[in-house]
Structure formats: C-alpha cells, structure tokens
Amino acid sequence: xxxxLKILTNLHxxxxxxxxxxxxxxxxxxxxxxxxxxxxxxxxxDVVIPAEEIVPDNFNxxxxxxxxxxxxxxx
Amino acid sequence: xxxxxxxxxxxxxxxxLLYYLFPRKCQWPFLLAASYTFYFIAxxxxxxxxxxxxxxxxxxxxxxxxxKETQDAYIKANKGSLSREEKKAYKASMKAKQWKWLxxxxxxxxxxLAVLKYTNFVIxxxxxxxxxxxxGGQISFVDLVLPMxxxxxxxxxxxxxxxxxxxxCRAEKNLFRLALFVSFFPQLVQGPISRYxxxxxxxxxxxxxxxxxxxxxxxxxxWGYFKKAMIADRILTAVNAIIQNPDTYQGGxxxxxxMFYAFELYxxxxxGIDITIGIAETMGITVAENFRRPYLSKNxxxxxxxWHITMGTWFTDYIFYPISVCKPxxxxxxxxxxxxxxxxxxxxxxxxxxxxxxxxxxxxxxxxWNFIVWGLMNFVVIMISQECEPLYKxxxxxxxxxxxxxxxxxEILRTILLMSSLRMxxxxxxxxxxxxxxxxxxxxxxxxxLHTEAFLELGLTGADYALLSVCLLLLFAVSxxxxxxxxxxxxxxxxxxxxxYAVFYVLVLSVIIFGAYGIGFDQSQxxxxxx
Numbered sequence: 001x002x003x004x005l006k007i008l009t010n011l012h013x014x015x016x017x018x019x020x021x022x023x024x025x026x027x028x029x030x031x032x033x034x035x036x037x038x039x040x041x042x043x044x045x046d047v048v049i050p051a052e053e054i055v056p057d058n059f060n061x062x063x064x065x066x067x068x069x070x071x072x073x074x075x
Numbered sequence: 076x077x078x079x080x081x082x083x084x085x086x087x088x089x090x091x092l093l094y095y096l097f098p099r100k101c102q103w104p105f106l107l108a109a110s111y112t113f114y115f116i117a118x119x120x121x122x123x124x125x126x127x128x129x130x131x132x133x134x135x136x137x138x139x140x141x142x143k144e145t146q147d148a149y150i151k152a153n154k155g156s157l158s159r160e161e162k163k164a165y166k167a168s169m170k171a172k173q174w175k176w177l178x179x180x181x182x183x184x185x186x187x188l189a190v191l192k193y194t195n196f197v198i199x200x201x202x203x204x205x206x207x208x209x210x211g212g213q214i215s216f217v218d219l220v221l222p223m224x225x226x227x228x229x230x231x232x233x234x235x236x237x238x239x240x241x242x243x244c245r246a247e248k249n250l251f252r253l254a255l256f257v258s259f260f261p262q263l264v265q266g267p268i269s270r271y272x273x274x275x276x277x278x279x280x281x282x283x284x285x286x287x288x289x290x291x292x293x294x295x296x297x298w299g300y301f302k303k304a305m306i307a308d309r310i311l312t313a314v315n316a317i318i319q320n321p322d323t324y325q326g327g328x329x330x331x332x333x334m335f336y337a338f339e340l341y342x343x344x345x346x347g348i349d350i351t352i353g354i355a356e357t358m359g360i361t362v363a364e365n366f367r368r369p370y371l372s373k374n375x376x377x378x379x380x381x382w383h384i385t386m387g388t389w390f391t392d393y394i395f396y397p398i399s400v401c402k403p404x405x406x407x408x409x410x411x412x413x414x415x416x417x418x419x420x421x422x423x424x425x426x427x428x429x430x431x432x433x434x435x436x437x438x439x440x441x442x443x444w445n446f447i448v449w450g451l452m453n454f455v456v457i458m459i460s461q462e463c464e465p466l467y468k469x470x471x472x473x474x475x476x477x478x479x480x481x482x483x484x485x486e487i488l489r490t491i492l493l494m495s496s497l498r499m500x501x502x503x504x505x506x507x508x509x510x511x512x513x514x515x516x517x518x519x520x521x522x523x524x525l526h527t528e529a530f531l532e533l534g535l536t537g538a539d540y541a542l543l544s545v546c547l548l549l550l551f552a553v554s555x556x557x558x559x560x561x562x563x564x565x566x567x568x569x570x571x572x573x574x575x576y577a578v579f580y581v582l583v584l585s586v587i588i589f590g591a592y593g594i595g596f597d598q599s600q601x602x603x604x605x606x
C-alpha cells in the first residue's frame with residue numbers, strides 16, 4: 001500500500017490519497033492520470049490492469065485500487 | 076424523413092398513440108416494428124445493412140456467452156483437481172477463443188462501415204497520388220449507399236459486443252430485443268451512442284401512460300424544435316453565404332461565419348438530441364444525455380467532457396484505455412522511460428493513444444481530410460494544454476485569479492473561441508482553404524466592413540437578426556439556470572399551472588410562427604445526420 005501511495009502522491013502531491021474516496025467521481029484524477037498510474041503499477045507490482053477494470057469504483061480511492069491490485073495478483 | 080418534417084411529426088404522433096394503446100407486453104415489439112418502418116421509409120436497402128450488423132452481433136454475443144458458461148462449468152466441475160497454473164492456462168485459452176469471435180465481429184461490422192463510408196475517400200486519395208507521380212490512369216468512384224446513422228449504430232453494437240466480451244454485460248438472448256437496441260428510431264438519426272446497460276432496461280420495460288413523464292418529454296421535444304427551427308435553420312442561411320463565398324467574405328466576416336457556425340452547430344446538434352431524448356421520454360424510455368452545456372467549459376478538456384458525451388466516453392472506454400494500458404504499450408512505455416527518462420516515458424502511452432483517439436474521432440465524423448485534420452488539431456491543442464497545466468497552476472497561485480468571476484468568463488470565452496476556430500474545418504471546402512481563411516481572419520480584419528448593410532446581404536433580415544438575438548439570449552439564460560440551479564423543466568413544473576401552460580404555448584407558437592419554415596428557408600437536415 002505504501003508503494004501505491006507513493007505513486008499517487010508523486011502524481012498529485014496536493015491530494016490526501018489516504019482519505020480521498022472520490023478521486024474519479026470528484027474529477028481529482030482524469031484519464032491521463034489513470035494511464036500513468038496503471039503504467040507505474042505495472043512497474044511496481046508487475047500487474048497489468050486491463051481496460052475493463054478501469055471503472056470509477058476501482059479508482060475512486062487508494063484502498064479500492066490496492067484491493068484491485070491484490071485481486072489481480074491472485075488471479 | 077427529416078426530424079423537422081411534418082411527416083416525421085405525424086409518424087411520432089401515430090407511434091406514440093399506438094405505443095400506449097397496444098397491450099403493454101407488445102410495447103417493445105411495436106417499437107421495433109416502428110423503428111424498422113422508419114428505416115424502411117428512409118430507404119429499403121438500409122435494412123440489409125442494419126440487419127447484417129444486428130445478426131452478426133447477436134450471434135457473436137451468444138457465442139461469447141456460451142464460451143463463458145462452458146468455462147465456468149469446467150472450472151466448477153474441476154475445482155479440486157485444477158492447480159492455479161492450470162486454471163490460469165485454461166482461462167487464457169478460453170479468452171483467446173472469445174477474442175477471435177470478438178475480433179471477427181468487430182472486423183465484419185467495421186468492414187461494412189469502412190467500405191460504405193471510406194471507399195471513395197481512399198480512391199480519391201489514390202487518384203491524387205497517381206496524379207502526383209504523373210500517371211494518367213484514374214480509378215473510377217464507386218456508387219455506394221451510406222445507410223442513415225450507420226456510424227452511430229455500428230459504434231453502439233461494437234460497444235455492446237466489447238462489453239459482452241469483457242463480461243460487463245450479458246449477451247441479449249432475444250434477437251428481436253437486440254434488433255430494437257440497435258435500431259431504436261429516435262436515436263438512429265444522430266445518436267446518442269447508447270450503452271446496452273444504460274438503455275436496455277427502460278427500452279424493454281412495460282410503461283403505463285404517465286401524464287408527467289409525457290409532459291416532460293413534450294417540453295424537451297419542443298425545446299429541441301425551438302433550437303433547430305428558430306436558431307440553427309435561421310442562422311444557416313448566413314453561415315452558408317459566408318463559407319461558400321470565401322473570396323467575398325473575408326477578414327471580419329470569417330470571424331462572424333466562425334461564430335455563427337458555432338451557434339448553428341450547437342443549436343442543431345443539441346436540438347436534435349433534445350428531440351431524441353424527448354421522444355423516448357414520452358414513452359418512458361431513458362436515453363443517455365449527450366451534452367452538459369459545453370459552451371460554459373473553462374478549458375478544452377472540460378469541453379470534451381460536456382460535448383457529445385456518449386461519443387467521448389465511447390472513445391475513452393473502447394479505444395483510449397485499451398490502447399494505453401495494453402501489455403505492448405506498457406512495454407513501450409517502460410522502454411521509453413529507460414531510454415529517454417521518466418518525463419518522456421510517462422507520456423508515450425498517453426500521447427500515442429490520444430493520437431489514435433483523435434484520428435478516429437476525426438475520420439468517424441466524415442471521410443475527408445478536413446475532419447481528420449480537425450481531429451488531429453484537437454489532439455495537438457489538448458496535449459499543449461495538458462503540458463501547460465503546471466504553468467497555469469503557477470499563474471493561478473501567483474495572481475490568485477482562479478476564483479475571480481471575470482477570470483472564469485475569460486476562460487469560457489477563450490474555450491469558445493478556440494473550439495469555434497477548430498470547427499472552421501467543418502466549414503470550408505478543404506484544409507488549405509481553412510488554414511488560409513483562418514489567417515485571413517486576422518490579416519484582413521476591418522471593423523468598418525462589419526456594418527448593417529453587409530449583414531443584411533447575408534440573406535437574413537433585420538427581424539431575423541432581432542429574433543436570433545432574443546433566441547440566443549434565451550438559450551444562454553436557460554444554460555446558466557441549468558448550470559446553477561439544475562433542470563429548467565423541474566422549475567417550470569414546480570411553478571403555478573398557468574406558467575407551465577404559458578411556456579408550452581409560447582414554445583409551440585414561436586416554433587410555428589417564427590420557425591424557419593417561411594419563404595426562402597429550407598428545412599435542413601441535421602448536421603450530425605451525415606455522420
């Protein structure tokens with residue numbers, strides 16, 4: 001989780017990713033950010049997040065994103 | 076059958092009446108019959124193409140579902156005996172089979188669209204190349220039909236089949252229900268591009284006659300006709316006079332033409348979508364919104380989140396994301412980072428997939444270099460604005476202007492001017508002329524030429540200009556109210572009954588009396604019809 005928070009904070013230092021729960025719905029991150037995040041997650045966790053998993057529910061909070069990574073690692 | 080023709084108004088009146096007169100279980104089959112009748116009236120040959128797309132999509136959807144069911148059953152039956160790796164390998168092999176079906180379906184339907192829409196464009200370019208290299212030979216153009224709304228329904232079915240492949244929606248088991256989703260007549264003309272998961276429920280549901288729902292729909296239809304007949308079709312005369320005579324109308328009039336076209340396009344497209352959504356609404360069917368007051372956007376990115384929303388989200392979900400997060404692209408990004416550093420490496424997937432999106436957006440709009448260049452210019456502007464974002468932030472923090480009202484107005488005007496100037500590619504006959512006229516707007520600008528008599532030579536009378544001004548002001552006021560307070564229809568329905576009726580009759584009478592139906596005006600096709 002720490003590595004993920006680091007990736008997110010590097011992208012938007014002004015956002016508190018530990019508490020934010022509306023990253024997509026609140027338009028805090030956009031489609032360009034999502035692509036950067038996925039690319040960095042691929043480097044860090046060696047996990048490819050497929051396009052069908054790019055839905056607001058999976059990207060609205062760092063916690064949801066982390067759960068997605070764990071789920072994809074398990075599959 | 077034009078949306079603005081009396082025959083269409085008669086058609087929807089009959090459909091509406093029969094829809095509620097038929098037993099409720101017959102409502103959706105009746106809508107299918109009505110949709111196919113609508114298409115048949117447009118041209119019987121169109122049915123062949125929409126039928127082929129529907130059947131191929133249906134069969135592929137069923138096959139994808141069957142493969143998924145086989146997979147689930149196999150995994151369930153061998154739950155204890157399969158190792159993690161074996162399960163993974165089995166899933167991968169099934170996914171590969173599904174992928175082949177998906178690809179076949181996409182290529183087939185995209186193939187129909189490509190052949191019908193782009194064959195002559197390819198021939199024209201090939202002939203141009205032959206000429207350039209001095210060859211005397213030329214290939215003849217082919218006489219092909221272009222079915223109404225083919226770009227819309229093809230993309231809608233592609234979205235559906237990709238969703239089935241991804242598992243985000245189940246395949247429709249009934250061919251005729253799917254046929255209705257593909258051919259639902261109000262949205263055949265100019266979209267929106269609906270998602271199956273959004274539209275299906277209300278499309279197939281049984282609906283009782285509900286006065287409020289019907290009245291809401293009628294207001295929406297009227298508002299659409301108001302925009303189309305009072306603004307778009309009226310201002311069209313002046314737009315055509317300017318853009319079809321680039322040698323006469325230069326400098327300041329290029330700017331006038333650019334702004335008039337921006338108003339026309341907005342009133343035309345949003346008006347058409349209002350009519351579509353309103354017709355569906357009168358039958359209890361919810362069609363996705365396609366606009367959220369785009370001309371109040373403060374930057375181009377926001378504009379594209381508010382303009383033609385269903386097309387934008389379609390391209391994001393089915394082109395931008397799949398390209399930018401696929402394994403090869405991630406590898407390219409990694410390699411670029413290693414070779415050129417983080418700054419460039421991070422941008423590679425975004426730039427490449429955005430390029431693909433905007434190229435496709437351009438060519439989707441029409442088989443012409445004007446549209447392709449228009450799409451790519453959008454790409455360039457969005458990327459520049461993306462790169463300038465840190466600079467904007469610094470500027471905003473330094474001068475504390477972000478919360479100032481005047482700065483907000485400046486940002487909105489800047490976005491309108493930027494988007495309107497890009498739309499000049501819609502207007503002039505080719506790309507070089509568009510660039511020339513864009514430059515001409517600055518080099519030949521003479522304020523003194525913009526006098527009353529010159530405006531009256533554009534084919535509109537003083538009364539037309541006065542009426543247009545009132546209508547545009549009303550449009551602006553409604554947009555502002557919706558931006559700040561929400562639905563204007565909610566406000567009208569919350570007001571005393573007399574206000575509701577007054578608004579209704581004023582809209583009806585103004586469209587009938589002042590709508591652009593008189594001598595000298597032609598009811599025109601919707602601009603997005605041609606796409």
